[in-house]
Amino acid sequence: MSARSDYDVIVVGSGAAGGMSALVLAVHGLKVLMLEAGRNYDPLVETPMFQLPSEAPLRGAGTPEKPFGFYDATVDGGWQVPGEPYASADGAGFMWWRARMLGGRTNHWGRISLRMGEYDFRPYSRDGLGFDWPLTYDDLAPYYDRTEALIGVYGSNEGLENTPSSSPDVLLPPPAPRVHELLTRKACADQLDIPVIPAHLAILSTRQDAERWPAELFPDNPLARRVVGQSMRSRAACFWATPCGRGCSIRANFQSTTVLLPPALATGNLEVRTDAMVREVTVDSSGRATGVHYVDKTTRLDEHASASVVILAASACESVRILLNSKSGAFPQGLANGSGLVGKYLMDTVGASLGGQIPVLEGMPPHNQDGASAMHLYMPWWLYGQQAAGRLDFARGYHIEFGGGRRMPGPGVFSGLEQFTGGVYGRRFKEAARRYYGSFLYFDGRGEMIPNEDCYCEIDPERVDRWGIPTLKFHWKWSKHELNQARHMQRTFRDIIEAMGGRVMGTVHEDGADSIARPGEIIHEVGGAIMGDDPDRSVLNQYCQSWEVPNLFVTDGAGFVSNADKNPTLSIMAIAWRACDYLMDRMRGGAL
Amino acid sequence: MDEWPRRMDRRTAVKLITAAAAAPAVLGACGTGATESAASRSRSGNPLAAGTPSDPNLLEPVVPWDLTLSEDELATLASLCDTIIPADDRSPAASAVGAHEFIDEWVSAPYDAMREDGVLVRGGLVWLDEESERRFGARFRELSGESRTEICDDICYAPDAAPEFQAAARFFDKVRDLTATAFYTTRVGLDDLGYVGNVPLASWDPPPEAALRHAGLKPGD
Numbered sequence: 001m002s003a004r005s006d007y008d009v010i011v012v013g014s015g016a017a018g019g020m021s022a023l024v025l026a027v028h029g030l031k032v033l034m035l036e037a038g039r040n041y042d043p044l045v046e047t048p049m050f051q052l053p054s055e056a057p058l059r060g061a062g063t064p065e066k067p068f069g070f071y072d073a074t075v076d077g078g079w080q081v082p083g084e085p086y087a088s089a090d091g092a093g094f095m096w097w098r099a100r101m102l103g104g105r106t107n108h109w110g111r112i113s114l115r116m117g118e119y120d121f122r123p124y125s126r127d128g129l130g131f132d133w134p135l136t137y138d139d140l141a142p143y144y145d146r147t148e149a150l151i152g153v154y155g156s157n158e159g160l161e162n163t164p165s166s167s168p169d170v171l172l173p174p175p176a177p178r179v180h181e182l183l184t185r186k187a188c189a190d191q192l193d194i195p196v197i198p199a200h201l202a203i204l205s206t207r208q209d210a211e212r213w214p215a216e217l218f219p220d221n222p223l224a225r226r227v228v229g230q231s232m233r234s235r236a237a238c239f240w241a242t243p244c245g246r247g248c249s250i251r252a253n254f255q256s257t258t259v260l261l262p263p264a265l266a267t268g269n270l271e272v273r274t275d276a277m278v279r280e281v282t283v284d285s286s287g288r289a290t291g292v293h294y295v296d297k298t299t300r301l302d303e304h305a306s307a308s309v310v311i312l313a314a315s316a317c318e319s320v321r322i323l324l325n326s327k328s329g330a331f332p333q334g335l336a337n338g339s340g341l342v343g344k345y346l347m348d349t350v351g352a353s354l355g356g357q358i359p360v361l362e363g364m365p366p367h368n369q370d371g372a373s374a375m376h377l378y379m380p381w382w383l384y385g386q387q388a389a390g391r392l393d394f395a396r397g398y399h400i401e402f403g404g405g406r407r408m409p410g411p412g413v414f415s416g417l418e419q420f421t422g423g424v425y426g427r428r429f430k431e432a433a434r435r436y437y438g439s440f441l442y443f444d445g446r447g448e449m450i451p452n453e454d455c456y457c458e459i460d461p462e463r464v465d466r467w468g469i470p471t472l473k474f475h476w477k478w479s480k481h482e483l484n485q486a487r488h489m490q491r492t493f494r495d496i497i498e499a500m501g502g503r504v505m506g507t508v509h510e511d512g513a514d515s516i517a518r519p520g521e522i523i524h525e526v527g528g529a530i531m532g533d534d535p536d537r538s539v540l541n542q543y544c545q546s547w548e549v550p551n552l553f554v555t556d557g558a559g560f561v562s563n564a565d566k567n568p569t570l571s572i573m574a575i576a577w578r579a580c581d582y583l584m585d586r587m588r589g590g591a592l
Numbered sequence: 593m594d595e596w597p598r599r600m601d602r603r604t605a606v607k608l609i610t611a612a613a614a615a616p617a618v619l620g621a622c623g624t625g626a627t628e629s630a631a632s633r634s635r636s637g638n639p640l641a642a643g644t645p646s647d648p649n650l651l652e653p654v655v656p657w658d659l660t661l662s663e664d665e666l667a668t669l670a671s672l673c674d675t676i677i678p679a680d681d682r683s684p685a686a687s688a689v690g691a692h693e694f695i696d697e698w699v700s701a702p703y704d705a706m707r708e709d710g711v712l713v714r715g716g717l718v719w720l721d722e723e724s725e726r727r728f729g730a731r732f733r734e735l736s737g738e739s740r741t742e743i744c745d746d747i748c749y750a751p752d753a754a755p756e757f758q759a760a761a762r763f764f765d766k767v768r769d770l771t772a773t774a775f776y777t778t779r780v781g782l783d784d785l786g787y788v789g790n791v792p793l794a795s796w797d798p799p800p801e802a803a804l805r806h807a808g809l810k811p812g813d
Contacts (some may be wrong), residue, residue, distance in 0.1 A: 039640065039647070040619050046638050048650040050790055053777035057648075057655045059694065060777070063703050065645040070653065076646045102619070176798040179807050186813050205796070236608050239600050239792035246650075250608050265619075272619055365802045366786030368793070408790055409782065414772040418765065423749025425676045425768060426741070430683070430784070433776065437785045 007033040007271075007307040008587075010292055012278045012322065015104025017313035017556035019256030019264070020147070020573045024580040026269040027224035030587075033305055035276040035294055037314070038100030041075055043107065043247040043257050050242055053410050061411035069410070073107040073247040073255075076100035083466030087473040094457075094474035095520035096317060102274055103257035104315065105523070106569070108245045110374055111202040111253055112401070113153045114566035115144050117162030119384075123450075123562045127387075127395045129481070130450045133561045134533045134542035137164065143574035145170050149213045150228070151254040151573070152235070154372075155200030162397075163197075163380045172205045174198035174376060175240075178369045180361060180405040180441055181377045187499040188379065194496070199378040199401075202254035202570070203244065208232045227263035234262070243373045243408075276303070279469045280326040281310050281335050281552060289335075289552045292322075295467040309551045309583060309592055313576065316558040317346070317457055320528040321472050323554075324459045334459075336546040336554075341539050342529055344456045346474070347563035349524040350398065350447035351517030352486040355505040356497030357420060361405070361439040369406040369438070378402070381565055394485040398447030398565045400492070406438035413437075416505060440505070443496065445489030448565045449482050451527055455519070476519040483512030490515050524568050526557035544579035551592050555579050600792040608792075659693075660700040660710070666692050668717050671733035673771045675740050683784040691774035698770055709766060716763025723760070 008030040011022045018034060025032050048071045053060035056070040063070075067078040076082060077099035088094045099105050119126055121133040121140075145167045154172040157165035177185065177198075185196035210232035218224035235258070236250040244253045251258040264270045275297035282290045282304065291306035312319040323342050326335035334342055381397030414433055418424075421432045454477035463471045490508045497504050509515040532538025535547035540559045546552040555576035557568050586592045641649040645656065661669065670692040677686035686692075699710030720743070724732040728739050735743075747753055748768075750761040775781040782790075804810060 039642070042619070042640060046640060046650060051650075051653075052779065052782075052790070054689075054779070056653045058698060058701060058706075059773055061773075063645075063701070066648070070648070071650060075641075076644075078646070082644075082646055175796045179799045179803050179809070182799070182804070182809050182813050183807050186809065238796075239608070239794075240796045241790055241792050274619070360807050364806055365800070366788050367800050367803050368789045368791070369799075370789035371796060406785075406787060406789070408787060409776045409785065411773045411777070412769065413776050415769050417772075418749055418768070423752070423765075425744060425748050425764075426678055427680050429676060429768070429772075430678075430680055433772065434785060437787075 005291070005306045005308050007031045007305065009033070009309045009311060009583075010035065010305055010307040011311045011313055012292060013104060013313035013315065013318070013556065014102050014261065014272065015106045015256050015313070015315065015556075016569050016572045017576045018311075019103065019106065019260030020576040021311050021313055021555050021580050022270050023260045023264040024577050025584065026264045026267040027218065027221060027227060028584055029223070029269060030584070032264075032270045033307065034270060034272045035278055035292065035305070036102050036104075036272065036274045037277040037297075038076060038102065038104070038274065040274045041101040041103055041107065041257060043073070043103075043255055044249050044251075047073070047247040047249040049246070049249050053408070059411045068108065068245060071243070071246045073245060074099045074101070074105075084471070085463060085465065086471050087460050087463065089473060089475045092474050092476040093518050094476050095518050096472075096474070096525070097520070097523040098315070098318070102272070103255050103261065106254065106256040107247050109569060110567065111244055112374070112567040113148070113151075113155075113200045113202045113570040114399070115164045115166075115200075116140075116564045116566045116571050117164050119162040120562065120564035120566065123396070129395055131530065131532065131561045134531050134538070139542070140571070140574055140578065143578045144570070146217055147570060147574045147577060150217060151202050151259050152204045152208050153200050153202050153570070154198075154205040156198040158195070158197045160195060160197070160380055160382075161384050171200070172208075175205050175372055177376045178371055178405055179364065180358070180369075181375070181402075183358070183360065183500060184402060184441070184496065185377060188496060191499040192495055193382075194379050194492075195382050196377050196379050199375045201372060201374055203372050203374075204235060204237045204252045205372070207237045208235065223267055227266040230266060231259065231263040235259070238372055240368075240372065241370050245373075277467050277469070278314065278322055279467070280322060281312070283326075283328060283330065283335065283549065287330055287549060289549050295469070297467070300467075309553065309587070312552070312554045312558075313556045315556055316526050316528050316560070317472060319554050319556055319558045320457060321459070321469075323529065325470055331548075336529070336539055336548050336552060338548050339536055339539060341537070343458050344453070345451035345527040345530050346455045346457060346476075346525060347449045347451050347527045347560065348519050349522040349563060349565065349567075350449050350482045350485050350489075351445060351522040352489040352512070352515040353442060353444045353517075354490050354493035354497070354508065355440060355442045356493070356500070356502040357436070357505060358439050358441055358497070358500050358502040360501060361441075362435050364406065364438050366406070370408070375401055375403055392484075392488065394481040394488065396448035396450060396481065396485070396565070398445045398485060398489055400489075401444045401446060402441060404438075404441035409437070419505075441497070441502070443493040445486070445493070446522065446565050446567065447482070447485045447489065449563050450479060451530075451562065452477065452479055457528065474519070478513070478516065478519075483516060486512035486516035524563065526560035526563050526568050529554050529558035530561050531559045532561065543582035544575065545582070553579055553583060600794040604792075604794070655697055657700055657702050659696045661696040661714070665714065665717050666696060668721055668732050669695060669713075669767070671740075672720065672767055673774075675737075675744060676768050676771045677775050683780055686771045686775045689775055689778045689780050691771045694774035695767065695770045709770075712763055712766050716760060716767065719760055719763065
């Protein structure tokens, strides 16, 4: 540690990557400063756990300020952040979801926690598209185990192709499926040969084993065992009510603010500054990072903090923005950007959806279908064989998420009902509502996008945000792989709906361009500072370390080399943990 | 069946939530300057929320915009809401849970989509009274149920509506959607539908057999 530095490590961001980085470093005794651009946020006292839509403005409907509805946990965010614009090149239509709050987007996320599989680390070797990762599944598997055991993930091990199993006892038991999930599974098994298996979600279906896991995760570290044990004991198991997207005041689901930050703070080694908007990473004359400049939003004044190591974990695009804004004589293109690849190869997840009305679900005897609020079952990608045989017109897979049933009604609960009833009103409307309630299902495909040259972000030469920081401009173009995949998704959903004897609602489009979600809309944006083995063709090494600035790490999704259909948050945390182990190893060896 | 679902007993649930709320905040009361100034701006219930549209106090919601419909518009609207969702032996009419007031809140909201709905709804209300006068010589709210039905039958389903009723059919469909939203998101509406969730459970169990049978499934499917 340099004598001049205030901290061992500065972590920029407090979400999945920042929370995990700070926890791993703090439990090992490093002095960490975390800078979060948003406000302090405490799910224990802020979460509206049982409030009904009728208690909220507009019955809880989404607005430009609260796009996922009034009760969604997101603070000062969504597709727009007040005073912090971004731009899209003509036709790109990129949508960037941000949250300005402690814990970032982990507070509202879907909790879907799927491991990338063996194939997913070697996509180029398999089909010649995109890039291979500089690490393998086996390299990351121990960190997946640790992450799952630490945060608590329910699911099962099914042994399906490229759908990895966790080590024994790591996963919590999956909750029993609901009626519509069983019905879907039966139709898929009997008629379509599509596997429907327990989903993996970061929700405590039972309490964690607070005696066993801290000892196994941190065998020679009494401090870590104490704080992680305390944290696990403070978490209740899910009581099967209230949507996870609101946050969870009993700590039953994973949020950085309920699972990572409390034990990290309990070490006494972590200091958190909220309302601290990082502008740039500073460097000395030898090209080493010295710290960061940030704007204190409460005073609007520039501040500087110094550390031996800087970790960017601000979310893929925000970390890219900081790198590109860290220009100096030695780094005229921005920091860590000698390859010119910072901002390049942005990826999101391919999304398409379709709804169906299922007559056999009409008039269901009333019973509680809330469950874990999100899905209990899902369909992993199943057509590897067809793809290998060249029988599909897209190269990579997708999984299917689905839901519906007798959920708590929200705004628009019976929009579209008229197409089934011929527009009834009066007493017959009430009868129809009772009959049709719970008979609607929705299918969402989540597919792998292949990185391409046309998808990137850069500093917008014309704009700054209200903190004076230059903003991003996005560029985007799908390839035929994504568009064809979106078409395939909708056709599959139609087949499933019809196999259940249902009726499709909406349109199955011939052209995937008409059904594919907008870039960024699935909120799985990764890439922009890809890892690799070659400093000329990548920004980071396999440990999230900058090739050019060895004491600079980027532990969020920016380092992703591909974007498998597996939702990225779990992988972000596993990769961040592995990076921090490497960082500490290098530090102990005196290399940092 | 009689044990299903097993509710968490009330004492346990209350204990869980109050224990959580009593625990120290992640960053404690020491927070930052911004936290303190946010606290002074916000009402009780959530000391951290700024109380702005993008950071509202989720625990004590308020509608921060003015309502715009007149008493007269509201009266016509209420009678239309009740024509769409009337009282029956299971639940009251839509206006009893304030459906017309909700629609006022909706069309008065400062967002483009709701403003557009506002034009459709207010224009539709003018049309509805005008049509009532033309056909029956009275305002819509003064008509008998039979007369109301005669008008509504012409506008209740756009694909079947005559060309001269297309705009009115769009209006009717919007009010039907909003009335249903208003009604079925209240306790009264949830009970009417048989929504029995939003209660803490001690355990999560497989569906009851009657539900499986209803869907043509058997245990083990």
